[in-house]
Amino acid sequence: MQRYFLPYQTLTTQPIQLPKEQAHHLLTVLRGKIGTSLEIVLADHCVYQASVNAMDPVPTVQIDKKLAVNAELPVRVIVACGLPKTKEKPELIVKKGTELGANHFIFFESERSVSHWDQKKITKKLARLAKIIEGAAEQSHRNSLPTLEYLPNLQAVTDQPADVKLVAWEESAKQGETGALVKALQSLQPGQTILALFGPEGGLTETEVTTLKQAGYLPAGLGPRILRAETAPLYFLATVSYQLELLNAGKSR
C-alpha cells in the first residue's frame, strides 16, 4: 500500500489536507478517489491507516487507525561519506541506505574528494537527494524519514556526537583485522547512535585516519574484498541489521 510521510506533529481527528506533492502523486500515479486507502506516517513516526475522504478542491485524508508496525533499526545510524566523484554515487548511497535503515546521511569534502559542491549548488543537490530518500522511505516502509546534510570538511564530521564511531579502513582489513565491526555492533544498546565514516574513491589519507582515531573513531575492516565507495556503506548497514535485528533477536528468545 502507498505510504506518505506527512510533516504533521500531532494526530488530529480532523481530516488532513495532503501537501501539494502527495496530492499530485495521489491523482496522477495512484489515480486515487474517495475511499482510496493509504498509509500515513506522521511526525510521531507512527503509521496510520487512512483513507481519502474528499478530493475537491484538494485531496484530504481521514485517519482510520494506528498500525502497530515498526521497520526502524533499534539504533540510530549515521552514514558519513567522503564526497564521491559522480552524481550517481550519492544517489545510490541514499536510496539503498534508506532501504537498509540509515537515519542520517552526511556528505563531506575529504582530502581525496575529486568533486566539490559549491555553495550555490548545495541546497539544490540536497533537495534532490532528499526527494530520493523520501521515495525510498515510502517504498521500504520506513517509519522515519532519514535526513541529510553536507559538511565542508572532516573536522565538521568529527564534531558530530555519537555513542560509537567507526571508520571503514581498507588497511585495517588488509592487516587481517576482523573484530572491530563485530565488537562495535555487539556493544550497541537500543536507542544509541552509531556513526560510520567512509572515504571517497581514493580512500582516506593517513592524516585523515589519524585525525579520526584521535577523535575516537575505531578503524574497522569490512572483509577481505575491496569495496567501492558506494558499496561499503551498504555492506555496513546490512551488518547492522543482521546483528541487531536478526542475531540479537535470536538471543533474546
Added chain:
Amino acid sequence: MQRYFLPYQTLTTQPIQLPKEQAHHLLTVLRGKIGTSLEIVLADHCVYQASVNAMDPVPTVQIDKKLAVNAELPVRVIVACGLPKTKEKPELIVKKGTELGANHFIFFESERSVSHWDQKKITKKLARLAKIIEGAAEQSHRNSLPTLEYLPNLQAVTDQPADVKLVAWEESAKQGETGALVKALQSLQPGQTILALFGPEGGLTETEVTTLKQAGYLPAGLGPRILRAETAPLYFLATVSYQLELLNAGKSR
C-alpha cells in the same frame, strides 16, 4: 595495482601473452611499458605478481612470484534472481554482488517477471553481464571470477545442487521470523555451497514459494524493511561475509 584474470590452467615459467582485451587495456588505460607491474590471477585462483617483459608485437608478462592473498568467501555462494524489469538491475546485482563475494549468478524467468530474455538475446546479454563481472572482480581483488547463467524457469533453478538453500521471502519477515538466515549461515561449513533465491519486483507467488519449500528451500526474512529486488541479494551477501569472515573469525581466535 591492476589485476587481470587470465584463463590459463597452469603456471608456466614462459612469458604469458596477454589476451586481446587485456592487451588493449594495458596499452590504452594503464599506458603500460616494459617493467609495468601487474597482478595476474590464473585458473588456479591464485594471484601472481607479474611484470610486462615485452610490448612488441603483443604485450607479454612474466610471473615474478605467487602472492599469498585470498579474498574469497569460505563458502560458495549462488545468487538466483527472478528476472527484474530493467536492464540496470541485473547489472547492479552482478557488479555489487561480485564485490561482495558471490560465486555464481542465476537469472530466471519467474511468474511475476515482467521482462523476458528471448533466445536470440540471451548470449549477448550474458556476455555484457560477464564483462561487468570481470571489471568488478578485478577491482575488488577477487581470486575467482564469478560465473553466470540464464535459466528459463523456476524448475531449472530448483534442480541446482547446494548444501543450503534459502528463499528470501517478505511474508517470512512480516510474520516476525528472524532466525532462518542466522541459522542457515551459522550451519555452513567451509567449502559448502549456499544458494539464495530472490523474487523479481512483484515478489514470488504463493505457488512458487510452495514449490521452493518442497524442493528444500528455507524461507528467510531479511529484516523488517521492504528491500527492492536488487537490494535483497546485496543485503544477503553482506551478511554471509559478516557471519563467516568477521563473526566466525572472532570465534576461532
